[in-house]
Structure formats: structure tokens, C-alpha cells
Amino acid sequence: MCSGCGVEDRLYRNGHCWRCSLADVFDALTTGGSVDVASLRSSLLATDRPRAVVRWLATPFAANSIRALSAGEVAMTHEGIDTFGDTLAVSRLRAELVTAGLLAARDEIVAKLEAWIATQLNAIAGTGDRQTIDAFSTWWVLRRVRRRAATAETTNDRSARMQIARAIEFLAFLHGHGATLATCTQADVDLWLAGPPSRRGARDFVRWAHRRGLCGELEIANRVQGWPTRQLAPGAQEQIIRRLLTDDTMSLVDRVSGLLVGCYGQLPARLVRLTIDDITIDGTTVTIRFGRDRVELVEPVAVCVTALIETRRGRSASDTTAASRWLFPGGFAGRHLDPETLANRLRRLGISASKLRTDVLLELAAEIPPAILADLIGLYPTTAARWTHAAGGDWAVYAAERVRATPPR
Incomplete structure (x- = not known):
């Protein structure tokens, strides 16, 4: 039993559990400091993984930087954090400070x-x-x-x-x-x-x-782009979807991201920005918002998405599952998974997100009018029209749909 909080848990040192030890370590780094870092302390203590945060605070960079910030030796600003360099360790520290409210969020x-x-x-x-x-x-x-x-x-x-x-x-x-x-x-x-x-x-x-009047009229032509064509071998798309639906040895992150690419033509860059607020679960019906309209997920995909929401967990030691709204939490507090990381995860499974997306978009564009397709999966109208053309549709149908959809002025 922890002598600090009384919880029955594995003890770390001095008769304290990992969470109480986290408080001890943080206080040792910041005691006597002139800058109020109480919100950072509270944020770190709210973690689901105190052991990981204790280990992070024990790293020389985390310990020295938090000590310097608390003492006022480095300004608690983005410019101050920039003086530490441009490394993953600095990005991690910055994310913790933003989550704690000590720094304003920035892009x-x-x-x-x-x-x-x-x-x-x-x-x-x-x-x-x-x-x-x-x-x-x-x-x-x-x-x-x-x-x-x-x-x-x-x-x-x-x-x-x-x-x-x-x-x-x-x-x-x-x-x-x-x-x-x-x-x-x-x-x-x-x-x-x-x-x-x-x-x-x-x-x-x-x-x-x-x-701007800095030069005469000069021409650099755009590179000519061809129309999208099928990228996967016949039957490969169905095999990939079947594998994602049935292979329980795969991570749910990989399965869900692959299914949303392979069934709904989503880009990894769009997927990582999804939050649990974009998903509605009503009994056995699960809907998701990619664009203006909601899409009802087919049952096998809905089951995987629901399971991911219940078990999702990022790699950030200080993030709490309850606090994070991202469907795909990332490695830093308050951040979503990097889209390239998500694409690479699929690539390691032998799945090319770009090729899979191309094939499913050609299928969807052949079956769904472009005006509806744009609203369902979050495409620009002109992009939806391009996919429709590539799939064998025409611009006249698209234009007529948009005219009918536009209310009279």
C-alpha cells in the first residue's frame, strides 16, 4: 500500500506508488522556482501511465528544461522553447506545455x-x-x-x-x-x-x-496529369478488405485506418484528424462524418470502429484516454497520429493507402453521383467530378445535379 495516497499498487520508491513518485520527482525539479507550473504538475499527474511520465522526467533534457522553465531561466513562450532546438524531445515538451495551458496552441x-x-x-x-x-x-x-x-x-x-x-x-x-x-x-x-x-x-x-509587375508575362505550363486508373491487381482490393476485417492479430489502428481508406476512400491525412465527436453510436448503428453528410458504416467496419474507440491509446505517456478526443491519438500530448506514420503502418502490412484509395474512389464514383459523393466522403465538388469522369461519368450529369441542389435566389 502506498504510504502517500493509500492506494494498493506496486510501489516505486520510498514507499510511494508511481503516481506519488511522479509528484515527488516533479516537485524536486520545480521547488523554489519563480514561475507557476502547477497546471503542468496537474496535467502530468492526470496521466493513465505515471510510470512512463516518471521515466520521461528522469531524462536529462526533460529534467533540465523543466527546471530552467520553472526557475525563469528560459521564457515560458514558444520562442523560449525554440531555444532548446528542434528535436523530438523539444516537440514532446512543447506539447506537454500546450496541454497544460502554459503555452498557447500553435500550428x-x-x-x-x-x-x-x-x-x-x-x-x-x-x-x-x-x-x-x-x-x-x-x-x-x-x-x-x-x-x-x-x-x-x-x-x-x-x-x-x-x-x-x-x-x-x-x-x-x-x-x-x-x-x-x-x-x-x-x-x-x-x-x-x-x-x-x-x-x-x-x-x-x-x-x-x-x-506584381516584377516581370513580363512568362509561361511555365502545368505538368499534364492523366486520369486516375486502377492501381491494384484484380481481386487484390477485396483480399485486403477481407484481411482487415478478419485478422485479429492486427492492431485496431491499422485495421480501422485501412478499412476507412479501402471502403470510403479517405486519405490518411484526413483520417488522423477524425475525433470521436465525428462518430455517433446509436445501438448497433454507427455513423461517421467525413464531409457534409454522415455515412452509416457497414456492420463489420462499425464493429472495428467501436472497438477502437473503446481501446484507443496514443503513445504519449501523459495523455489520458478520457481527455483525448482524437480517434487516432499520437505520440505527443494533445496531438493526433502523424499521417505519414499512419500510411507507413499500412505500408509495413503490404498495403498502399494511395493505391487502395484510388481503386475504391473509382468504384464509388461509378456508382454515386458526384454531388452526393462530394458531400459523403469530403471531396471538393471539382475533385468529385474528376473522379466521376475517370470512372466513366460526365460533367453534364454533375452540373445538372448541382443546379437542382442549389435553392433559387
């Missing part, structure tokens, strides 16, 4: 992109080029990333970084060929495009620069 993708842009700008020698890239990054790239982050559509910043990197390379290319952005001609652009295909990534920059 980490946007924050890291801003830091990366600052580094790129510092490396540009010419003042004029630096100002141009700064304006492009701020008013075109970052503006779009922030807008998507606000609507939960941003899962990584690879595209944004690519656009900025190509813009920097394009300006350097022009200087290397005796030209500038202001004097650039279509011939210069065509010479640029004679290089690697990735150079087409400068298209948005060139169009933005023209609209």
Missing part, C-alpha cells in the same frame, strides 16, 4: 516553415532578391499555408518549401545567365525548363511576379 507546420524561410532568406546575398523572395513567401506561400491550416487541410510543408526553393534557384539561374527577373524573357524561361522536371515548381513564383 507547428506553419511555425517550422516560418523558421525555415528565415534561414533561406539569410542565405540570399542580394538585397533585391531577398526582398522578392520574402514577399513571395509571405504573401503567397505562407498565406495559403495558414489558410489551409485554419481549415485543417495542411499536413506538411513540402510543397511550400519546394515553391520557395525553386523561386530562389530560378533567380540564381537568371543571374548566372546575365539576366534578372525584370529582364527575363520567355527564352530564359525555356532554357530554365530544359533542366530537371522539378524546375516547373517555379510556376507559381513566375505568375505571382508577373501580377
